[in-house]
Amino acid sequence: MAAPRPTSMPGLLAFEALARLRSVTLAGEELCVTPSAISHRIRQLEAQLGVALFSRGDFTLSPEGAAYLQRVREALNLLQQVPGRRSAQGRSPLRVAVTPTFSRQLLLPRLASFRHAYPEIDLVLQVAVPALNMRTEDVDIELRFGPGPVAPYTDCEWVHLCGDAVAPVCSPDYLREAGPFDAFDTAAEVSRASLILSPLEPWRTWFTACGIALDEPVAGSQFNDIGLVLDAAVAGFGVALMRLQLGAAWLDSGRLVRLSPRSVPSPHHYFLCWRPGTLERWQCAAFVDWLRKSLT
Numbered sequence: 001m002a003a004p005r006p007t008s009m010p011g012l013l014a015f016e017a018l019a020r021l022r023s024v025t026l027a028g029e030e031l032c033v034t035p036s037a038i039s040h041r042i043r044q045l046e047a048q049l050g051v052a053l054f055s056r057g058d059f060t061l062s063p064e065g066a067a068y069l070q071r072v073r074e075a076l077n078l079l080q081q082v083p084g085r086r087s088a089q090g091r092s093p094l095r096v097a098v099t100p101t102f103s104r105q106l107l108l109p110r111l112a113s114f115r116h117a118y119p120e121i122d123l124v125l126q127v128a129v130p131a132l133n134m135r136t137e138d139v140d141i142e143l144r145f146g147p148g149p150v151a152p153y154t155d156c157e158w159v160h161l162c163g164d165a166v167a168p169v170c171s172p173d174y175l176r177e178a179g180p181f182d183a184f185d186t187a188a189e190v191s192r193a194s195l196i197l198s199p200l201e202p203w204r205t206w207f208t209a210c211g212i213a214l215d216e217p218v219a220g221s222q223f224n225d226i227g228l229v230l231d232a233a234v235a236g237f238g239v240a241l242m243r244l245q246l247g248a249a250w251l252d253s254g255r256l257v258r259l260s261p262r263s264v265p266s267p268h269h270y271f272l273c274w275r276p277g278t279l280e281r282w283q284c285a286a287f288v289d290w291l292r293k294s295l296t
Contacts, residue, residue, distance in 0.1 A: 105227075170193075
């Protein structure tokens with residue numbers, strides 16, 4: 001029986017580039033071939049493998065394509081390693097800037113799957129003080145927090161990562177002390193409470209949705225990190241406006257309780273951002289793909 005024909009390297013390179021760039025034109029420019037050549041190589045690769053690697057015309061990967069992409073990137077990384085060199089030289093550091101609460105609540109619980117999928121990547125996390133439209137230097141990829149879901153960024157390439165909804169919360173002790181509250185959706189109820197403030201999640205989002213005719217509060221305890229806001233609420237500082245996905249652990253543990261069954265979409269979203277050309281490194285492209293899928 002004849003040995004199976006090896007998968008062509010041009011086909012694998014075309015597949016990796018098209019999966020990352022999602023454009024035959026951009027993939028062709030990167031590999032110095034025509035867009036039609038990229039399409040031809042993909043058809044040849046799919047015929048040889050017997051599977052469809054893309055499920056839609058916008059080059060969204062099929063489940064088989066997503067699984068195969070991981071294998072292809074691992075193989076390409078191995079080919080970059082020179083035999084006889086120390087193994088550490090073949091490792092690939094990836095520097096990512098993230099905000100503290102996002103990294104603790106959403107990223108770290110998922111990192112085991114990334115480590116198992118890409119053991120050759122040394123992930124270097126840099127925790128940055130959160131700020132709207134944050135910019136961090138000297139990293140490969142950064143997490144930004146700003147108006148969404150379409151980001152007005154012109155200094156980088158970006159992808160929308162996730163949004164969230166908000167609702168008022170407080171500690172059980174504070175509720176017994178200052179409550180009861182009935183949905184916390186009137187000016188009278190809000191005025192009876194001490195509001196915990198943060199520039200990252202202003203109260204006007206809740207006020208506008210509930211038709212509460214109050215100005216954004218300026219007096220009260222204020223924090224520039226969502227985790228600190230929630231910890232302050234646990235400590236009895238007052239009522240916080242919680243990002244529900246980000247603060248799920250506080251609710252699940254009973255440290256905080258919701259004051260209303262209603263939730264309101266936050267105007268602020270998370271984005272992954274990078275300088276043009278960054279995703280040409282397969283490690284960076286792999287992290288972006290992995291985190292987007294992990295949060296869906």
